[in-house]
Amino acid sequence: MKIACRRFFFFVLWLCHLGVGLACADTYTLTVAEKSVNLIGTKQTAIVANDSLPAPTLHWREGEEVTLHVINRLQEQTSIHWHGIVLPYQMDGVPGVSFSGIEPGQTFTYRFRLKQNGTYWYHGHSGMQEQQGLFGALVIDPVHPRQKVERDYVLLLSDWPEADPYRTHARLKKQSDYYNFQKRTVVDFFNDISKRGFAETLSDRLDWGQMRMEPTDFADVTGATYHFLVNGQTPEMNWTGLFGPGDRVRLRIINASAMTHFDVRIPGLTMRVIEVDGQPVIPVDVEEFRIAVAETYDVLVEPKADRAYRLFAEAMDRSGFAAATLTPKIGLLAQMPTLRPLTLLTMADMGPMHGGGHAGHADHQAMPMSGMAEQPPDAEHAEHAAPPNHSMHEGHDASMPATQTEAEAPMRHTEAPAMGSYKVLSYQHLMAAAPNREWRQADREITLRLTGNMYRYIWSFDDIKYSESEPIRVKFGEHIRFTYVNETMMNHPIHLHGLWQYLDNGNGAYNPKKHVINVPPGKTVSVIVVADAEGEWAFHCHLLYHMDAGMFRKLIVEKREHAGR
Amino acid sequence: MLFSKFMAERFEYEGNDSLHLFKWDIKHWIGNDEHKLYLKTEGDYSADQGIFGRADLQMLYSRNISTFWDFQIGARRAFEPERTFDAVIGFQGLAPYSIEVDSAAFITENGNLLGRLNLGYELLLTQRLILQPRIEVNVAAKDIENRGVKAGVTEFEAGMRLRYEIEREFAPYVGFDYVEEESLREHHHSVRFVVGMRFWY
Ligand SMILES: [Cu+2]
Numbered sequence: 075m076k077i078a079c080r081r082f083f084f085f086v087l088w089l090c091h092l093g094v095g096l097a098c099a100d101t102y103t104l105t106v107a108e109k110s111v112n113l114i115g116t117k118q119t120a121i122v123a124n125d126s127l128p129a130p131t132l133h134w135r136e137g138e139e140v141t142l143h144v145i146n147r148l149q150e151q152t153s154i155h156w157h158g159i160v161l162p163y164q165m166d167g168v169p170g171v172s173f174s175g176i177e178p179g180q181t182f183t184y185r186f187r188l189k190q191n192g193t194y195w196y197h198g199h200s201g202m203q204e205q206q207g208l209f210g211a212l213v214i215d216p217v218h219p220r221q222k223v224e225r226d227y228v229l230l231l232s233d234w235p236e237a238d239p240y241r242t243h244a245r246l247k248k249q250s251d252y253y254n255f256q257k258r259t260v261v262d263f264f265n266d267i268s269k270r271g272f273a274e275t276l277s278d279r280l281d282w283g284q285m286r287m288e289p290t291d292f293a294d295v296t297g298a299t300y301h302f303l304v305n306g307q308t309p310e311m312n313w314t315g316l317f318g319p320g321d322r323v324r325l326r327i328i329n330a331s332a333m334t335h336f337d338v339r340i341p342g343l344t345m346r347v348i349e350v351d352g353q354p355v356i357p358v359d360v361e362e363f364r365i366a367v368a369e370t371y372d373v374l375v376e377p378k379a380d381r382a383y384r385l386f387a388e389a390m391d392r393s394g395f396a397a398a399t400l401t402p403k404i405g406l407l408a409q410m411p412t413l414r415p416l417t418l419l420t421m422a423d424m425g426p427m428h429g430g431g432h433a434g435h436a437d438h439q440a441m442p443m444s445g446m447a448e449q450p451p452d453a454e455h456a457e458h459a460a461p462p463n464h465s466m467h468e469g470h471d472a473s474m475p476a477t478q479t480e481a482e483a484p485m486r487h488t489e490a491p492a493m494g495s496y497k498v499l500s501y502q503h504l505m506a507a508a509p510n511r512e513w514r515q516a517d518r519e520i521t522l523r524l525t526g527n528m529y530r531y532i533w534s535f536d537d538i539k540y541s542e543s544e545p546i547r548v549k550f551g552e553h554i555r556f557t558y559v560n561e562t563m564m565n566h567p568i569h570l571h572g573l574w575q576y577l578d579n580g581n582g583a584y585n586p587k588k589h590v591i592n593v594p595p596g597k598t599v600s601v602i603v604v605a606d607a608e609g610e611w612a613f614h615c616h617l618l619y620h621m622d623a624g625m626f627r628k629l630i631v632e633k634r635e636h637a638g639r
Numbered sequence: 640m641l642f643s644k645f646m647a648e649r650f651e652y653e654g655n656d657s658l659h660l661f662k663w664d665i666k667h668w669i670g671n672d673e674h675k676l677y678l679k680t681e682g683d684y685s686a687d688q689g690i691f692g693r694a695d696l697q698m699l700y701s702r703n704i705s706t707f708w709d710f711q712i713g714a715r716r717a718f719e720p721e722r723t724f725d726a727v728i729g730f731q732g733l734a735p736y737s738i739e740v741d742s743a744a745f746i747t748e749n750g751n752l753l754g755r756l757n758l759g760y761e762l763l764l765t766q767r768l769i770l771q772p773r774i775e776v777n778v779a780a781k782d783i784e785n786r787g788v789k790a791g792v793t794e795f796e797a798g799m800r801l802r803y804e805i806e807r808e809f810a811p812y813v814g815f816d817y818v819e820e821e822s823l824r825e826h827h828h829s830v831r832f833v834v835g836m837r838f839w840y
Contacts, residue, residue, distance in 0.1 A: 210734075244642055245807075247642045248642065248644040249807065252807055255766045255767075256766070257763055257766060258763070259761060259763040259764060259765055259766070260764050260766070261764070262764060280736070283735060283736035283737055284735050284736065286707060286733055286735065286736075286737050332709070527706050529706060529707055529733060530672055530703070530706075532672050539672075
C-alpha cells in the first residue's frame, strides 16, 4: 500500500517534470579560466568562470532539465559542484568521488533535472579554486511562486586572500596560529586581574595553558590576510542595491567563503528569515544571524525610511568585515558600523577537551543539545532584549535533553506555529515551513567525531584523515542519525552532498533540512539523513583548509540488492 | 602532501667585554604530518680567535607520536671542538602551558651518555612584541677525558630575548644570556648581551 502510493507519487512527479522540462530545457556554458584581477591594490591571479568574479549568478527554474557545459581553459584540472542540489551523483562534480574531474582543454556536460527551488550556489571542488574565485550563486525559481517581492538581490559573501592559497595552507602547517593577531597578551592578563581578580585570572590562564590553546582562536585564516567581499566587492567598493518606497526586498545571502563565518546585520532593519539553505522555514524576525561557511539565508527586509542602510557582515573572529549598501538613491550612504570586540571562547566551549585532552568520550552521551542553542558570542545580552514570545520557544527547547525520544517531539508544533522574533537567530529557532512526510525514527545511528590537531594543523573525522579512511556505507532508503561530536575548538560546517540533513532541533517533522550543519566548538549536534539517492557522495567540513587537511569522507549509498542480507 | 620549514631560531651576535661570538641554532624539516626528516645545527664562532667553539649537525627521523610530541632518532656529527659521531634519541614538542621542549640524548662511540634539554616560552607583550625566556642544559653521565667533559651539568644557559615580528617570518631581537660552563679543565660563568634575528620560511 505504502509502496503503491509512493510509486504513484513519483509517477505524477515524473509527469510534471516531463511537462515543465519540455517547456524549458536550457543550455548553459561556463568557461573556467585564469584572470588577472586587482581587488586589493595588487595584481593577483584569480580563477573565474565566464570572465567574472564571482562567477555569474545562474537563474534556473524548478523542474527544468539543466544542460551545462563546463569548459576548462586552465593548465590544471577543474570541476564544478552544485552546492545543495539534489541530482544524480555523477553530476555532483567532485573529482575522485563522483566523477574524474575536467582535464585542461576538456569540456564536461552536466545534465540533471531540478527537483527543488531556492537559493544555492556553485563552486570549484578542485585544489584551491574555490578560494581563488571560482564560485557563484544559483537561484532556482519555484513552479508556484510564493513570495512576491519588489526587489530580489543576491549577496554573495566571500573571503579573498592576499597570498596564494597554497602558501596560506603551508603557513598553517608550519605555524598554525600564523594568522591569529588577537592572542592574549601580558596587558590582557593585567586587565583581567583588575576585572576578575588574580585567582580567577590565573586559573583561567592555567586552564588554557594546560590545553595549549588560545581563547581567541575562532578562525585559522583571518583578516590578517583576508579581504571580505560582497559580490566580489570590498567595503570600499561598496556593492549597492536600490529599493523604492515601500518595497519589500528579498536578500539571498550566501556565504561562499573558504574559511569565514560571518555575523550579519543591517542596523535599522529587522530581517525576516524565510528560507535557510534554500528551504522555506517558518518566518523568524531577527536583528542578526550567524552564517556559517556554505550556508544560505534568504531574508526579507522592508526599509521604510528614505535613507540608506548598511549590510554589515563581521567575520566571526572580528578580524574584518564585508559590507554593502541598500539605498533609495545612488550616492546615499549609511554610517559604517564598527567591529564589535571579540568575545572569548570559554572553557564551556571546549566541552570534552577541557582538562583531559581527548579523553572522556563517555561524557558525550550525557551532553545536552547545547549545540543547537549555540549563538553568536554576544547573544547573551541579546536574550534580555528579546520580545515576550521568545520565552515561549526557548521555554521548552531549553528543557529538552538530547536523550528525548523522537516520538514525543513532533507533537510540539503541530498547532500553527507562531512567528518568532529574536535578537540573534540560532538553529533552535528554525522550523521547516511544511512537515517532512518521511519523518520517522532513524534506523541506526552513526557517531562522527570531529577531530583535529590544531598544533600541527591536521583535521579529521574520528581521528582518521581522508587519505587513510574507508567510505561510510549506508543502504538506500535507510534513515541514519548522524551525531556530530565536535572535539575541537573550531566551528565545523559539515556538508553532505546529494542528501539532506534534517537538523534535529527538537521540532520533529518540522525539523529544518539543510545541506550544511555548523557544529560549534565542543558541541554535539544530531541530524537525520534520509538515504534517498544512490551513489557516492562527498561528506566533509566546508572549511577549505580543513577539507584539504583530511576532514572529509566518502559516503556511499548502496542499492538494497548490494546490501547482502 | 609534503611540507617543509626552515627555521633560524637564533642567528645572533653574543658578547661582553671579553667575548665576541656569533651563534646559530637552525632547524630544517621536510615531511608530512607523521613523518619528518630533521636537520639541526648549532654552534658558535669566536670572532677574536677566529675559531669555532662548537659546531654540529644532526640528521634525525622525526615521528609524530601524540598530539604535541615527536619522537626523534638519528645521528650527530660534531665538527668542533673535535670530530665525533654520536647516536641521537630525543623528544620534541609542546608541553602543557605551551612550553616548547627539545630534548636529546647523545650516545658516543664509547658508550658515554650526554644529554641536552632546551625549554622555551613565549610571552606576548603585544601581538608582535614577544619576550622569550629560554633555558638550555647540557649534561654528561660520566667524565670523558679526551673531550674534557666533566660528569654532571656541563653547560647551563638561561636567557631572555625580546623580538619584534615585523612579519611572522622575520623578527629582529635583543636579549641577554647567563652562561655557566663546567669542564675538567675550567669553570666559568658570564653574562652576555645578545642581538640577532629569528627568521623562517
Ligand atoms: Cu572544519
